[in-house]
Amino acid sequence: xxxxxxxxxxxxxxxxxxxxxxxxxxxxxxxxxxxxxxxxxxxxxxxxxxxxxxxxxxxxxxxxxxxxxxxxxxxxxxxxxxxxxxxxxxxxxxxxxxxxxxxxxxxxxxxxxxxxxxxxxxxxxxxxx
Numbered sequence: 001x002x003x004x005x006x007x008x009x010x011x012x013x014x015x016x017x018x019x020x021x022x023x024x025x026x027x028x029x030x031x032x033x034x035x036x037x038x039x040x041x042x043x044x045x046x047x048x049x050x051x052x053x054x055x056x057x058x059x060x061x062x063x064x065x066x067x068x069x070x071x072x073x074x075x076x077x078x079x080x081x082x083x084x085x086x087x088x089x090x091x092x093x094x095x096x097x098x099x100x101x102x103x104x105x106x107x108x109x110x111x112x113x114x115x116x117x118x119x120x121x122x123x124x125x126x127x128x129x
Contacts, residue, residue, distance in 0.1 A: 037121065043088040044120055050085040051129060054096075054112050057081050068101055068108030075109075089116035089126050097127060 054072070057080040061069050075081045084093045095115030101108065114126040 040121055044126075046088040047114060047126065047129065050087070051112060051114070053085065054081065058109055058112070068106060068110055070108050072096065072098070072109060072112070087114050087116065089114055089118055 054075070057075045058069065061075060061078065061080050069075050069078075069080075072081075072084050076083055084096070086093045087095050092115075097113040097115050098109050099111035099113060100106075101110035114129060116126040118126055120126055120129075
């Protein structure tokens, strides 16, 4: 098989290629902020789910034992959680802030909050969730 190039057939010119590259660049520039906010929104959703699961486990532990767990590891050891979930904002499972019970006679883990000092898309700090 022999390749032959007919006279008069042309490829793309440099100008045409530059125009296409410029259009792709403009589209990427427009899409980038949307992508970043989508990633942040997804992390916020995961944080809400993790907080809900851990708070539910703390409540179940209290209902079963009549006291709050002393540490988050107690929830894992007694089977209320498979593992301590990661805080998606800090990307660590050791940055959770433990809130003690309001009653000074009780001790343990009453509530849990994110250890992040960042601000959410809604304008509230993650540590207030």
